[in-house]
Amino acid sequence: MDYRLSQLKQLEAEAIYVIRETAAQFERPVLLFSGGKDSITLAWLARKAFWPAKIPFPMMHVDTGHNFEETIAFRDKFLSDMGARLIVASVQDSIDQGKAQEEKGPNPSRNALQSITLLDGIEQNKFDAALGGARRDEEKARAKERFFSHRDDFGQWEPKNQRPELWDLFNGYKHKGEHFRVFPLSNWTELDVWMYLHEENVPLPNLYFAHKRNVVNRDGVLLAENPFISLMKGEAYEERMIRFRTIGDATCTGAVESEADTIPLIIDEIATTRTTERGGRADDKRSDSAMEDRKKAGYF
Amino acid sequence: MDLLRFSTAGSVDDGKSTLIGRLLYDTKTVFQDQLDDIERTSAARGDDYLDLALLTDGLKAEREQGITIDVAYRYFATPRRKFILADTPGHIQYTRNMVTGASTVNLAIILIDARHGVVEQTRRHSFIASLLGIKHLAVCVNKMDLVDYSEAQFRKVVEEYEKFASKLQIPDIRYIPISALRGDNVVDKSDSMPWYEGSALLYTLETVHVGNDLNHVDSRFPVQYVIRPQSDEYPDYRGYAGRVSGGVFKPGDEVVVLPSGFTSKIKSIDTPEGPLTEAYAPMSVTMTLEDNIDISRGDMIAKPDNQPRMTQDIDLMLCWMNDKPLQPNGKYRIKHTSRDARCVVKEVKYKVDINSLHRVEGDASMGLNDIGRVHIRTTVPLFNDPYTRNRGTGSVILIDEFTNETVAAGMIL
Numbered sequence: 001m002d003y004r005l006s007q008l009k010q011l012e013a014e015a016i017y018v019i020r021e022t023a024a025q026f027e028r029p030v031l032l033f034s035g036g037k038d039s040i041t042l043a044w045l046a047r048k049a050f051w052p053a054k055i056p057f058p059m060m061h062v063d064t065g066h067n068f069e070e071t072i073a074f075r076d077k078f079l080s081d082m083g084a085r086l087i088v089a090s091v092q093d094s095i096d097q098g099k100a101q102e103e104k105g106p107n108p109s110r111n112a113l114q115s116i117t118l119l120d121g122i123e124q125n126k127f128d129a130a131l132g133g134a135r136r137d138e139e140k141a142r143a144k145e146r147f148f149s150h151r152d153d154f155g156q157w158e159p160k161n162q163r164p165e166l167w168d169l170f171n172g173y174k175h176k177g178e179h180f181r182v183f184p185l186s187n188w189t190e191l192d193v194w195m196y197l198h199e200e201n202v203p204l205p206n207l208y209f210a211h212k213r214n215v216v217n218r219d220g221v222l223l224a225e226n227p228f229i230s231l232m233k234g235e236a237y238e239e240r241m242i243r244f245r246t247i248g249d250a251t252c253t254g255a256v257e258s259e260a261d262t263i264p265l266i267i268d269e270i271a272t273t274r275t276t277e278r279g280g281r282a283d284d285k286r287s288d289s290a291m292e293d294r295k296k297a298g299y300f
Numbered sequence: 301m302d303l304l305r306f307s308t309a310g311s312v313d314d315g316k317s318t319l320i321g322r323l324l325y326d327t328k329t330v331f332q333d334q335l336d337d338i339e340r341t342s343a344a345r346g347d348d349y350l351d352l353a354l355l356t357d358g359l360k361a362e363r364e365q366g367i368t369i370d371v372a373y374r375y376f377a378t379p380r381r382k383f384i385l386a387d388t389p390g391h392i393q394y395t396r397n398m399v400t401g402a403s404t405v406n407l408a409i410i411l412i413d414a415r416h417g418v419v420e421q422t423r424r425h426s427f428i429a430s431l432l433g434i435k436h437l438a439v440c441v442n443k444m445d446l447v448d449y450s451e452a453q454f455r456k457v458v459e460e461y462e463k464f465a466s467k468l469q470i471p472d473i474r475y476i477p478i479s480a481l482r483g484d485n486v487v488d489k490s491d492s493m494p495w496y497e498g499s500a501l502l503y504t505l506e507t508v509h510v511g512n513d514l515n516h517v518d519s520r521f522p523v524q525y526v527i528r529p530q531s532d533e534y535p536d537y538r539g540y541a542g543r544v545s546g547g548v549f550k551p552g553d554e555v556v557v558l559p560s561g562f563t564s565k566i567k568s569i570d571t572p573e574g575p576l577t578e579a580y581a582p583m584s585v586t587m588t589l590e591d592n593i594d595i596s597r598g599d600m601i602a603k604p605d606n607q608p609r610m611t612q613d614i615d616l617m618l619c620w621m622n623d624k625p626l627q628p629n630g631k632y633r634i635k636h637t638s639r640d641a642r643c644v645v646k647e648v649k650y651k652v653d654i655n656s657l658h659r660v661e662g663d664a665s666m667g668l669n670d671i672g673r674v675h676i677r678t679t680v681p682l683f684n685d686p687y688t689r690n691r692g693t694g695s696v697i698l699i700d701e702f703t704n705e706t707v708a709a710g711m712i713l
Binding site: 014165 | 370371372543704
């Protein structure tokens with residue numbers, strides 16, 4: 001008898017184990033849902049983990065207000081089909097309440113402001129664990145993350161002094177006011193996520209598939225036309241065949257030129273590509289430790 | 301596709317970063333924007349060459365000091381396998397992070413500088429690999445280019461290592477002469493060492509058989525979560541969710557539930573895609589039983605004719621991982637499978653000098669990075685097996701009750 005599991009099945013089993021462990025160890029977990037493929041995968045796995053019961057915790061979308069319309073429409077349909085409860089934490093509210101301040105410049109990004117809204121949302125709802133779809137292959141600071149990542153009462157990450165994490169024994173003990181970030185997809189790569197979405201036939205926003213759209217080339221990043229950015233001198237929109245490799249704040253999520261309009265074509269494209277998926281993220285280009293610095297301050 | 305988890309340990313100068321850089325680069329895992337990034341950083345620091353260690357050292361403090369502090373995980377794939385690489389620190393003060401990285405791997409790479417042979421660090425890494433029950437070692441004798449690809453030098457290092465390794469419990473040890481810098485025997489077989497008849501490192505990683513590393517004999521199912529939909533569609537459904545940590549479970553199998561000792565039969569193994577005909581490690585599944593028994597998180601489902609030990613007095617090898625030393629007769633939280641309990645450390649029987657592998661008796665103190673045999677008593681029985689028989693049911697962690705930090709890792713004897 002051959003008792004082997006394919007690598008995707010092993011990753012699935014590991015993620016489901018981590019999601020169940022979160023539900024068991026914490027009183028008020030929440031799943032951070034952005035409408036991107038990683039959080040879609042995470043929600044899909046959460047549904048499997050507790051089936052035939054409903055997912056025993058809500059989803060929270062940290063909404064920058066700078067969305068692609070398609071993302072919001074997709075979010076509402078996907079989660080209601082699943083019977084999940086959605087909480088929206090709005091960056092605009094944080095700005096209106098004076099807790100956050102809008103950046104200045106030609107493409108003011110609300111990416112960094114998300115941390116404030118996220119921590120606020122966690123505090124107001126008294127969440128003690130936030131499940132996220134971050135993967136270790138995305139970025140070098142994320143390669144250092146534990147599955148159960150402790151945050152102090154300011155929501156800060158202490159990367160130099162993380163709790164040892166052995167075998168599959170996860171230590172979720174904490175003091176009042178502290179919380180955990182939990183990353184069930186830690187060991188997945190971009191390619192794994194796509195192969196899994198394909199194998200499981202999971203619905204996805206159209207933004208991921210090649211389509212025609214007006215874009216502007218700014219410092220090598222193709223930004224889609226949207227009401228939240230303004231053209232600088234000498235810039236103009238032009239129509240190109242593009243798709244998005246990640247879906248985030250519309251002001252800093254770069255598109256790639258692509259003809260890939262099905263998952264198998266996307267998989268082929270990724271298998272031969274020579275840049276990382278965050279290569280199109282203007283927010284990561286700000287410095288060598290941009291991600292580590294944002295993570296320490298409470299970012300996803 | 302198949303999956304191999306492996307680890308590397310070492311410091312900057314033994315060529316670990318170069319080796320990893322080469323594996324990632326030659327399997328086309330390093331992307332252009334990452335190369336641009338490290339080129340920029342290398343140039344800004346005034347380095348003479350491209351420092352591939354910048355690829356793996358992710359924290360600011362690590363890049364500044366040029367050392368690895370915490371485990372970094374790397375992912376790459378060949379047409380044969382996907383690989384998860386835990387790149388762990390070699391310095392003694394970060395032993396706990398090395399143990400973290402190595403606790404889940406199938407294979408460990410031990411790097412030895414061909415010029416220097418077996419050194420203290422080699423012994424420490426090998427001992428920890430053995431302690432963690434890693435069944436496969438690839439001992440890479442590196443920098444062969446600096447000893448003129450000499451077979452005699454390679455044999456000398458291998459002999460030295462074998463003498464030491466006879467005290468370890470690792471069934472499969474392979475020796476590979478390599479030059480990470482020049483790429484000899486890393487991805488492709490080298491022409492410079494025609495005397496070497498074995499395979500290159502990558503081929504070894506692609507083909508080492510790890511199918512038997514999990515226990516498919518002793519059926520163990522720690523209950524992780526109880527699923528009760530209480531919906532119109534499933535009014536009386538009670539499913540026991542968990543991850544199989546050993547053996548095989550099938551519908552119709554007779555099972556015993558611990559600690560109650562009640563027996564029942566498996567009614568179904570459920571997934572949203574339909575029922576399964578069997579479940580084995582490391583699958584995450586949900587089971588239902590024929591009888592309505594009181595079962596909660598922390599209970600264990602096993603087979604009546606093959607049950608785990610049910611004990612409160614437990615001997616284990618303990619690796620201390622906290623700056624605050626072990627308190628004599630101290631009380632700690634303990635986590636074992638899905639069970640949480642408290643324990644008291646009754647006795648430190650001996651400590652191990654991890655360089656000589658000698659036992660040190662008569663010293664009851666345990667501080668950061670110490671490894672020793674201890675005796676504990678737990679508040680409730682743990683349903684356990686020896687670690688050498690089953691990693692899942694043979695491992696525990698100890699947690700400080702005041703700081704909530706994970707202070708020790710234990711392997712049950």
